[in-house]
Amino acid sequence: xxxxxxxxxxxxxxxxxxxxxxxxxxxxxxxxxxxxxxxxxxxxxxxxxxxxxxxxxxxxxxxxxxxxxxxxxxxxxxxxxxxxxxxxxxxxxxxxxxxxxxxxxxxxxxxxxxxxxxxxxxxxxxxxxxxxxxxxxxxxxxxxxxxxxxxxxxxxxxxxxxxxxxxxxxxxxxxxxxxxxxxxxxxxxxxxxxxxxxxxxxxxxxxxxxxxxxxxxxxxxxxxxxxxxxxxxxxxxxxxxxxxxxxxxxxxxxxxxxxxxxxxxxxxxxxxxxxxxxx
Amino acid sequence: xxxxxxxxxxxxxxxxxxxxxxxxxxxxxxxxxxxxxxxxxxxxxxxxxxxxxxxxxxxxxxxxxxxxxxxxxxxxxxxxxxxxxxxxxxxxxxxxxxxxxxxxxxxxxxxxxxxxxxxxxxxxxxxxxxxxxxxxxxxxxxxxxxxxxxxxxxxxxxxxxxxxxxxxxxxxxxxxxxxxxxxxxxxxxxxxxxxxxxxxxxxxxxxxxxxxxxxxxxxxxxxxxxxxxxxxxxxxxxxxxxxxxxxxxxxxxxxxxxxxxxxxxxxxxxxxxxxxxxxxxxxxxxxxxxxxxxxxxxxxxxxxxxxxxxxxxxxxxxxxxxxxxxxxxxxxxxxxxxxxxxxxxxxxxxxxxxxxxxxxxxxxx
Amino acid sequence: xxxxxxxxxxxxxxxxxxxxxxxxxxxxxxxxxxxxxxxxxxxxxxxxxxxxxxxxxxxxxxxxxxxxxxxxxxxxxxxxxxxxxxxxxxxxxxxxxxxxxxxxxxxxxxxxxxxxxxxxxxxxxxxxxxxxxxxxxxxxxxxxxxxxxxxxxxxxxxxxxxxxxxxxxxxxxxxxxxxxxxxxxxxxxxxxxxxxxxxxxxxxxxxxxxxxxxxxxxxxxxxxxxxxxxxxxxxxxxxxxxxxxxxxxxxxxxxxxxxxxxxxxxxxxxxxxxxxxxxxxxxxxx
Numbered sequence: 001x002x003x004x005x006x007x008x009x010x011x012x013x014x015x016x017x018x019x020x021x022x023x024x025x026x027x028x029x030x031x032x033x034x035x036x037x038x039x040x041x042x043x044x045x046x047x048x049x050x051x052x053x054x055x056x057x058x059x060x061x062x063x064x065x066x067x068x069x070x071x072x073x074x075x076x077x078x079x080x081x082x083x084x085x086x087x088x089x090x091x092x093x094x095x096x097x098x099x100x101x102x103x104x105x106x107x108x109x110x111x112x113x114x115x116x117x118x119x120x121x122x123x124x125x126x127x128x129x130x131x132x133x134x135x136x137x138x139x140x141x142x143x144x145x146x147x148x149x150x151x152x153x154x155x156x157x158x159x160x161x162x163x164x165x166x167x168x169x170x171x172x173x174x175x176x177x178x179x180x181x182x183x184x185x186x187x188x189x190x191x192x193x194x195x196x197x198x199x200x201x202x203x204x205x206x207x208x209x210x211x212x213x214x215x216x217x218x219x220x221x222x223x224x225x226x227x228x229x230x231x232x233x234x235x236x237x238x239x240x241x242x243x244x245x246x247x248x249x250x251x252x253x254x255x256x257x258x259x260x261x262x263x264x265x266x267x268x269x270x271x272x273x274x275x276x277x278x279x
Numbered sequence: 280x281x282x283x284x285x286x287x288x289x290x291x292x293x294x295x296x297x298x299x300x301x302x303x304x305x306x307x308x309x310x311x312x313x314x315x316x317x318x319x320x321x322x323x324x325x326x327x328x329x330x331x332x333x334x335x336x337x338x339x340x341x342x343x344x345x346x347x348x349x350x351x352x353x354x355x356x357x358x359x360x361x362x363x364x365x366x367x368x369x370x371x372x373x374x375x376x377x378x379x380x381x382x383x384x385x386x387x388x389x390x391x392x393x394x395x396x397x398x399x400x401x402x403x404x405x406x407x408x409x410x411x412x413x414x415x416x417x418x419x420x421x422x423x424x425x426x427x428x429x430x431x432x433x434x435x436x437x438x439x440x441x442x443x444x445x446x447x448x449x450x451x452x453x454x455x456x457x458x459x460x461x462x463x464x465x466x467x468x469x470x471x472x473x474x475x476x477x478x479x480x481x482x483x484x485x486x487x488x489x490x491x492x493x494x495x496x497x498x499x500x501x502x503x504x505x506x507x508x509x510x511x512x513x514x515x516x517x518x519x520x521x522x523x524x525x526x527x528x529x530x531x532x533x534x535x536x537x538x539x540x541x542x543x544x545x546x547x548x549x550x551x552x553x554x555x556x557x558x559x560x561x562x563x564x565x566x567x568x569x570x571x572x573x574x575x576x577x578x579x580x581x582x583x584x585x586x587x588x589x590x591x592x593x594x595x596x597x598x599x600x601x602x603x604x605x606x607x608x609x610x611x612x613x614x615x616x617x618x619x620x621x622x623x624x625x626x627x628x629x630x631x632x633x634x635x636x637x638x639x640x641x642x643x644x
Numbered sequence: 645x646x647x648x649x650x651x652x653x654x655x656x657x658x659x660x661x662x663x664x665x666x667x668x669x670x671x672x673x674x675x676x677x678x679x680x681x682x683x684x685x686x687x688x689x690x691x692x693x694x695x696x697x698x699x700x701x702x703x704x705x706x707x708x709x710x711x712x713x714x715x716x717x718x719x720x721x722x723x724x725x726x727x728x729x730x731x732x733x734x735x736x737x738x739x740x741x742x743x744x745x746x747x748x749x750x751x752x753x754x755x756x757x758x759x760x761x762x763x764x765x766x767x768x769x770x771x772x773x774x775x776x777x778x779x780x781x782x783x784x785x786x787x788x789x790x791x792x793x794x795x796x797x798x799x800x801x802x803x804x805x806x807x808x809x810x811x812x813x814x815x816x817x818x819x820x821x822x823x824x825x826x827x828x829x830x831x832x833x834x835x836x837x838x839x840x841x842x843x844x845x846x847x848x849x850x851x852x853x854x855x856x857x858x859x860x861x862x863x864x865x866x867x868x869x870x871x872x873x874x875x876x877x878x879x880x881x882x883x884x885x886x887x888x889x890x891x892x893x894x895x896x897x898x899x900x901x902x903x904x905x906x907x908x909x910x911x912x913x914x915x916x917x918x919x920x921x922x923x924x925x926x927x928x929x930x
Contacts, residue, residue: 027754033768036767037767092661095660106918116862126677132367132371164824208755212759212761232761236763248764357895360894366899506879507879508880515767521776640880
């Protein structure tokens with residue numbers, strides 16, 4: 001059925017071709033600035049020329065040293081844990097907000113949007129103050145970062161889960177219940193499979209938001225254990241250099257490769273691309 | 280992806296997931312030891328970027344070797360950001376030495392009681408530092424190096440400037456061709472504050488009367504092509520050759536010139552204002568004893584020599600001689616040179632900086 | 645969640661929201677309340693005093709400069725949201741419906757701007773937009789402009805930069821909702837004689853509205869609080885709320901004014917979204 005459908009799409013090539021052209025332009029817009037910076041990392045001299053002059057890999061050699069790789073691994077760890085925790089917290093929250101009408105619901109909606117709208121710098125300074133006030137100073141570092149990141153990343157997961165709950169066929173739970181399924185079985189076997197693409201997208205967003213945050217992390221990181229973004233910023237304050245271009249390309253490619261590997265091995269792709277023939 | 284759906288490899292996949300999640304759990308759940316710090320570990324916050332390496336070889340590594348201790352170097356943050364961290368953590372920002380604070384933060388830190396008082400008892404070498412500069416700072420800071428606000432110009436594009444007026448009224452000296460090639464900085468950067476003070480003085484004013492500065496800023500605005508806050512943000516504009524005239528910290532200017540940028544750096548005839556780089560110890564520091572040792576070590580002649588030559592800055596003490604000739608020419612090493620540099624009116628800057636920034640924003644916005 | 649139905653005394657939603665709400669209260673509301681309370685305190689020469697005052701708010705509301713900052717912030721937020729939804733929709737639609745074997749790679753690439761650190765993105769835009777950059781060379785070469793134009797720093801550059809950075813949020817959120825639409829619905833509509841355009845307008849578009857609204861809200865919210873991109877592409881003269889807050893808290897160390905700005909920002913944004921929800925976009929309000 002799908003194959004057939006696809007071939008019909010191609011047969012009527014007019015609008016599809018138009019779409020392809022538009023998409024190509026948007027991709028150029030997306031990738032252009034990134035490719036420019038990537039090119040700078042191959043400069044022969046220590047100045048950031050574009051187009052690059054000469055060709056050299058020495059900045060890459062520098063970028064692959066532990067000085068940069070350690071913060072990168074730190075950020076990957078932090079991002080993964082943040083993604084898992086914030087998604088776990090977001091699931092029941094999104095479900096309650098979507099399913100129930102109760103007093104204080106609007107306030108709760110505002111509360112889940114808050115961390116998105118407040119510059120993360122403010123939350124960072126606030127958390128540092130809080131940890132100090134309540135005597136948790138020793139936890140500044142990974143623990144404080146994790147707490148901060150979970151808070152600022154949770155809204156992403158809440159949003160995407162909520163969106164996928166919206167696209168849920170309305171009576172699916174009733175139908176399952178009328179067939180004798182318990183509440184838990186309905187959730188586990190009917191609802192969850194239908195919203196899992198939203199859940200995974202939420203986790204991916206949370207990971208990315210954590211992986212790229214800098215303004216909160218500046219205040220909660222512990223000297224010697226820096227996330228990659230803070231490390232980059234520390235460098236940037238003293239000027240842009242080809243090393244930074246190389247590092248930035250690595251921070252871009254590595255998570256993408258990670259996603260690709262996991263996708264290949266686990267079929268995670270279905271989650272994101274949502275194979276919805278069964279609906 | 281679609282063809283992967285065969286049941287054949289479903290088992291493999293499940294197995295993979297199991298193994299992968301086990302591995303992930305191990306990696307993620309590995310206990311985070313909170314880096315048990317002993318008395319022999321010192322955390323120093325200082326310069327980042329390209330200066331990180333220079334600071335480590337010139338100062339940190341020799342210190343570690345001499346005292347047999349481990350130094351954790353925290354290269355993050357501008358000086359005001361470091362102070363924001365000290366303030367938010369009420370004096371316990373996680374580093375023992377704040378080695379790169381500028382005077383406004385030092386003064387604030389003294390007022391708010393977040394920095395330790397430092398005397399000759401803790402840091403004996405403090406007595407060698409430039410007397411007048413030392414007197415200008417509250418007793419919580421130890422100056423270790425000096426810089427000043429030089430005027431940087433693009434040698435390929437324009438003749439050597441001579442006066443701050445050449446920067447503030449570029450059209451009078453260079454004509455219409457400089458349009459778009461002048462850079463201006465937000466007063467959140469001390470560099471901008473100094474440049475504005477020079478402007479005020481050009482028109483007969485000063486820190487108590489900044490009106491001439493605002494008039495000059497308005498007349499300069501049409502010629503300004505780039506406006507940034509941090510000094511580092513100006514770097515790409517120097518590299519592209521877009522900026523021809525800029526006030527700039529002498530150390531960075533020296534560094535960029537040494538890297539081959541076609542720029543020259545001058546001391547305008549009206550003079551320059553010094554910027555005093557200081558080291559401080561937050562009141563909540565864990566290892567104060569070693570922190571004082573470190574600050575004292577920064578002022579040792581051998582450290583001063585190594586660091587100043589690497590960083591293109593001037594020493595914090597005036598009793599060192601036999602610098603390379605080229606270095607003495609562009610830096611402050613003798614008493615006579617020191618006397619020729621103005622010290623900033625820190626009290627006035629502290630009180631007025633916010634209003635100046637707002638005024639600047641209203642004109643440049 | 646498994647036990648919700650067993651405990652009949654406590655409403656189910658309470659059990660669902662208890663933990664996440666506690667986390668948000670303890671680690672979002674509490675620390676921010678602590679910091680933002682400084683907005684009601686007087687500060688002298690960057691130093692906080694204990695004297696309560698409303699001067700900080702009065703100051704910000706009476707300076708046209710800061711009213712402009714807020715106006716610019718919301719204009720940027722809305723513009724970026726609209727641009728990204730418009731650009732993201734075709735990409736999302738394409739990615740869901742394509743049968744290309746490069747689909748996986750294309751999806752990964754569409755995420756690239758999000759993962760590229762702000763350094764990469766803004767440096768790239770700097771190369772393109774600066775007075776002596778690509779865009780100028782091209783426009784001059786084509787004879788469209790006589791004099792070189794400074795495209796940045798400007799509000800336009802901020803909008804372009806943020807639209808670029810946040811586009812993936814639109815693509816992924818919209819993909820999520822298009823994924824939920826059974827392709828057979830489209831073929832059914834067309835087999836009943838509806839044109840492709842009609843099918844799209846009457847079947848696909850309405851069904852993907854939650855994704856569009858969700859994407860817009862997400863992007864709007866991030867855009868109004870973004871710091872790094874506006875800081876670099878807008879420069880110090882073209883301020884938005886986040887850069888102004890950063891300026892006060894981190895650069896000028898004047899926390900009371902910075903806190904007041906942050907309070908105004910979050911109150912205005914929530915009111916704006918609440919109003920939007922009232923005026924029909926019920927979906928958007930979650």
